Amino acid sequence: MIGQDHGVVLVDKPAGKSSQAAVQVIKRASGARRVGHAGTLDPAATGLLVIGVGAGTRLLTFLVGLPKTYRAIVRLGVGTDTDDAEGTVTFTPGCGAHVDVSGAVAQLSGQQLQVPATVSAVKVAGKRAYQRVRDGEDVDLPPRQVTVDEFRVENQAPTVVDGIPVLDLDIEVAVSSGTYVRALARDLGLAVGSAGHVRQLRRTLVGPFRLSDAVALDEWSPRRRLQSLGAVAAEVLPTRIISGDEAWAVAHGQRIPAEPGPVEKVALLNDDDDLLAVASIEEGRYRYAMVVPLPAIPAFSAESGSLG
Structure with a gap:
């Protein structure tokens, strides 16, 4: 059993806190000098964040590329400049319940080239894309190869918001590392002839690691919750x-x-x-x-x- 200063923590990150801020919470609580995470979650997103503590940071290289699963609410009919609800509305074509969602989902399943969300952590010439956007620069990100292994629509709810007909979808997607669910929502809207963005996003799986095994960030205790390096390595x-x-x-x-x-x-x-x-x-x-x-x-x- 690895000592409590070295291992991996599964955290349920709350909304409104960046992944790096969550790392700092664990760093202060554990007293470890080295703490890091195995894949960023947007501040507005919630769910599973895999954090390495002490020697656990050395394992993160082997965890960052694991596939991930998310649950999300996607709104069709409205587009934003960030492809999520945090951004400014830029396009309101509306969307009715008659659109071919199943056909669009099939089109966006499997291997594909995806243009990441412009406001993202992708680096452009050494600088994060979101920082370039904040600095007033035009950002044109190249597409990247991603894989959508599963794309399920669990519920469709047509409604009207500010006089605009929209279609809210409850979805679950299993995707390769580096896939942007916000970009999937955007592209789903385009595929049905409208616009789209993510309203809520929650990560539930990172490879074999489950959200159900995570602890709320403010409840974490290193003595109770640190997973050994051997146990984590054996999972992947x-x-x-x-x-x-x-x-x-x-x-x-x-x-x-x-x-x-x-x-x-x-x-x-x-x-x-x-x-x-x-x-x-x-x-x-x-x-x-x-x-x-x-x-x-x-x-x-x-x-x-x-x-x-």
């Missing part, structure tokens, strides 16, 4: 058990003979299921992409002080 990578002198060698960054197998990356655990390293296999030996610091491995923690 194949594992190998390394024992005895070889475990000591791995913990000290020494390369050892590898168990053959068709794996790109493998988590190396000791007999107590503590993570030692993440490695690839090269010329019959493990090549380390990440080695857990000695203070974060109970079997070797006496050899060095706490990382904090």
Whole structure:
């Protein structure tokens, strides 16, 4: 079991708080020097934020690319400059209940090129797109390859808002990392001949990690809720058990003979299921992409002080 200063926290981020602000809450509560997250949520969005604490930050590289699932309310008939309810309304063509939502959903399922929302964290020449927009610059983002694995419309509710007929959709989408649900809402509106934006957004899954296992940000306790590096690594990578002198060698960054197998990356655990390293296999030996610091491995923690 990893000590309480090193591991991963599953947090239910509230609306109105940035992902970085949530990281700072965990940093203050844990006392750890290094804390980070595995994928930004917009301030207005809620739901699952995966946060690494201490040596857990070294695992984030292997978590950021995991697929994600969201629930959202999309409003068809109104467009905004941010593709969500936080922005300024820019287009109000309206939308009735007669539109072919199913056909549009089919069109936006599977692999596709998606232009990210303009007000986003995408970097353009080293500067975030949202900052360029705030600075009055015109931003033209190139499309990127994304995959929408599932796109379900669970409810449709036609209504009238400020004299404009709109169609509100309750949706659930499972998407590849880097997919913007706001851009999906925008493109769904265009596909039915109207406009669209996200009214509410909640992330429920990041790879195998579930919102139902997360804790509210203001209720988090490191003693109760920190997940061990070994348990987290085993959720996303194949594992190998390394024992005895070889475990000591791995913990000290020494390369050892590898168990053959068709794996790109493998988590190396000791007999107590503590993570030692993440490695690839090269010329019959493990090549380390990440080695857990000695203070974060109970079997070797006496050899060095706490990382904090």
